[in-house]
Amino acid sequence: EIVLTQSPVTLSLSPGERATLSCRASQSVSNYLTWYQQKPGQAPRLLIYDASNRATGIPARFSGSGSGTDFTLTISSLEPEDFAVYYCQQRGNWRFTFGGGTRVEIK
Amino acid sequence: QLQLQESGPGLVKPSETLSLTCTVSGGSINSNSYFWGWVRQPPGKGLEWIGNINYSGSTYYNPSLKSRVTISVDTSKNQFSLELTSVTAADTAVYYCARLGVLITIFGVDPYGMDVWGQGTTVTVSS
Numbered sequence: 001e002i003v004l005t006q007s008p009v010t011l012s013l014s015p016g017e018r019a020t021l022s023c024r025a026s027q028s029v030s031n032y033l034t035w036y037q038q039k040p041g042q043a044p045r046l047l048i049y050d051a052s053n054r055a056t057g058i059p060a061r062f063s064g065s066g067s068g069t070d071f072t073l074t075i076s077s078l079e080p081e082d083f084a085v086y087y088c089q090q091r092g093n094w095r096f097t098f099g100g101g102t103r104v105e106i107k
Numbered sequence: 108q109l110q111l112q113e114s115g116p117g118l119v120k121p122s123e124t125l126s127l128t129c130t131v132s133g134g135s136i137n138s139n140s141y142f143w144g145w146v147r148q149p150p151g152k153g154l155e156w157i158g159n160i161n162y163s164g165s166t167y168y169n170p171s172l173k174s175r176v177t178i179s180v181d182t183s184k185n186q187f188s189l190e191l192t193s194v195t196a197a198d199t200a201v202y203y204c205a206r207l208g209v210l211i212t213i214f215g216v217d218p219y220g221m222d223v224w225g226q227g228t229t230v231t232v233s234s
Contacts (some may be wrong), residue, residue, distance in 0.1 A: 001170075036154075043203050043224035044146075044154065050219060072203055076146045091218050094167040096156035 002026055003100035004088050012107040019075040021102045023088035028068045034089045035064055035073045037082075038101075044087065048073065078104070109134040111204050111225035118196075119232050125191040129204030129225060136185050137162045142207040142218060143187045145178065147200040149225075155200075159207050159218070160187055194232045201227040 003026040013019055019086050023033065031051040034045040046055040048064035051071060061076040075082055088099040115127035129143070136143060144159030158168035160178045168176050172191070180187040191198060205221040 006208070036221075038154075043205075043227055044218045045224075046144065046222045049208075053219075055220060055222060088153075088155075094159075094218065096218075098154040098156065100153050 001095070002029060002090055002092055004090060004097055006086075006088055006099035006102045008102060009100070010103045010105060012105050013078055014107045015078050015080055017078055019073075019078055019082070019104055020063055021075075021086055021104070022074040023071040023073070023099050025069045025071075025090060029090040029092050030089045031067045033064070033066065033071045035062075036087045036089065037084050038087065039084045047086075060092075075104075086106065109206065109223050110225065111206065111223060113202060113204050113225045113228040115228060115230070117229055117231060119194055119230060120234050121195055121232055122193055125189070125194050125198060125201055125230055125232070127204075127228065127230070129187050129189075131185045131187075132207075136180065136187065138184055139211060140209060142167075142209055142216075143180065144205055144221070146176055146203045146205055146221070147198075148203070149197075149200045157191075157202075173182045196232050199230065199232045201229050203227045227230045 005024045007022045033051045035048040038044045052064045063074045065072050085101045085103045087101045110132045112130045119125045142159040145157040158178045160166045160180050160210040166175045175192045177190045206223040207221050208219050210217045
């Protein structure tokens with residue numbers, strides 16, 4: 001099973017600051033890496049697929065990069081609604097696994 | 108606008124079978140462009156993929172749950188369902204149904220992301 005490790009566990013930032021979230025895979029997942037955002041009491045929301053493609057309706061301040069084992073989700077300038085938990089997920093051979101999540105909280 | 112809604116018992120006894128249904132509205136479940144599936148989230152924890160199915164009944168399951176899971180589809184009702192047998196307290200979670208977008212390529216079916224989700228339903232396993 002491919003294990004995804006997200007860091008940091010918690011990121012404390014102020015609105016307007018840049019957020020950089022990391023996701024590392026235990027073996028190469030090519031570019032088959034997806035990012036989701038989840039707010040308390042809500043279902044996850046698809047942000048980025050295939051490492052760098054924004055999903056429909058996702059603002060341009062969200063961007064993804066990486067390939068192989070190391071991936072990054074960047075939020076260029078945090079808006080108040082961006083404070084949430086972010087999960088990465090890989091889909092190798094139809095076996096989906098999620099990372100443990102990074103909480104982006106208001107500093 | 109496509110919407111998904113989970114339904115089913117909120118309380119299941121240990122060793123019994125958990126059964127949930129997801130009703131799709133605002134669109135058809137009959138599409139080559141999507142699979143349909145389930146993800147769960149134990150209280151205070153992260154997300155766990157359970158499995159997916161398409162309109163013709165092709166399924167993919169999480170290997171760690173495969174022996175206990177069955178996902179089925181009823182295209183006449185625009186619904187798909189989850190059955191999880193022999194439940195324990197470890198199966199207590201919020202269960203989400205979701206639409207999984209797929210791309211048909213020369214290499215096969217390529218799932219790219221779960222783009223529409225239900226609101227989730229809490230299932231507690233307890234006697």
